[in-house]
Amino acid sequence: MHSNDRGGHVRQDAAGPELDRLMVSAAEGDREAFAEVYDVTAAPVMGLVRRILRDTAQSEEVTQEVLLEVWRTSGRFRPERGSAMTWIMTLAHRRAVDRVRSAQASQDREHRAATLSEDTPFDEVAEQVETRMEWQRVRSCVRGLTDIQRETVVLAYYGGHTYKEIAQSLSLPLGTVKTRLRDGLIRLRRCLGGKA
Incomplete structure (x- = not known):
């Protein structure tokens, strides 16, 4: 063709x-x-x-x-x-x-x-209670940290500071701050029921 x-x-x-x-x-x-x-x-x-x-x-x-x-x-x-x-x-x-x-x-x-x-019933009171209970649990776990761990965790996660800022604020070497924060987070994870 x-x-x-x-x-x-x-x-x-x-x-x-x-x-x-x-x-x-x-x-x-x-x-x-x-x-x-x-x-x-x-x-x-x-x-x-x-x-x-x-x-x-x-x-x-x-x-x-x-x-x-x-x-x-x-x-x-x-x-x-x-x-x-x-x-x-x-x-x-x-x-x-x-x-x-x-x-x-x-x-x-x-x-x-x-x-x-759709109009699904939503229980605001139950949600508020659940949120409050979660916060109480987190606070309890944070209180269970050593003073040093708690201080670095609070500065990092509640204060929004960087490792460098925390090191300067506490007059500590950067590596020490990282170690304390890591150890604190591991303890928090265990306390909150997560894997270490």
């Missing part, structure tokens, strides 16, 4: 080696070669994307995205690894699946937001 029709364009039934050659030319910046790649591949890409998305408008949009990606990334095509059509259809499949996943994630987020916004 001859690979060109009367207008000089690649026929769809001759997309194999001729399409590979056109892709290589497109990668070198040949816009006419890419126009032919577009003509040959637009319908098959649209067909694949449409089967996955089942929505004409989205399928058209994704098809355009895929063909734009083919133009932008044509330099990555390697004929020795497979045919141009396989490469393009793989891009199309991935892009369509990504769109489905994105739409599903969006629906899931909307569903969660709707579920959260």
Whole structure:
């Protein structure tokens, strides 16, 4: 079969080696070669994307995205690894699946937001009590630290000071401050029920 029709364009039934050659030319910046790649591949890409998305408008949009990606990334095509059509259809499949996943994630987020916004009874008193109990537990654990550990933990986490600032404030070497803070945090973690 001859690979060109009367207008000089690649026929769809001759997309194999001729399409590979056109892709290589497109990668070198040949816009006419890419126009032919577009003509040959637009319908098959649209067909694949449409089967996955089942929505004409989205399928058209994704098809355009895929063909734009083919133009932008044509330099990555390697004929020795497979045919141009396989490469393009793989891009199309991935892009369509990504769109489905994105739409599903969006629906899931909307569903969660709707579920959260429903009038669920909320017990503010219980939350306040729970918060107060957590604070009391933390305070109790902080009181259980040695004076040196407590001082560095309070300066770092309640005062927002850096290691260097704590070292200067307490007139201690930086390494000593780091060791005291680490030891204090290990004790706090144990006290609060975490792993050491």
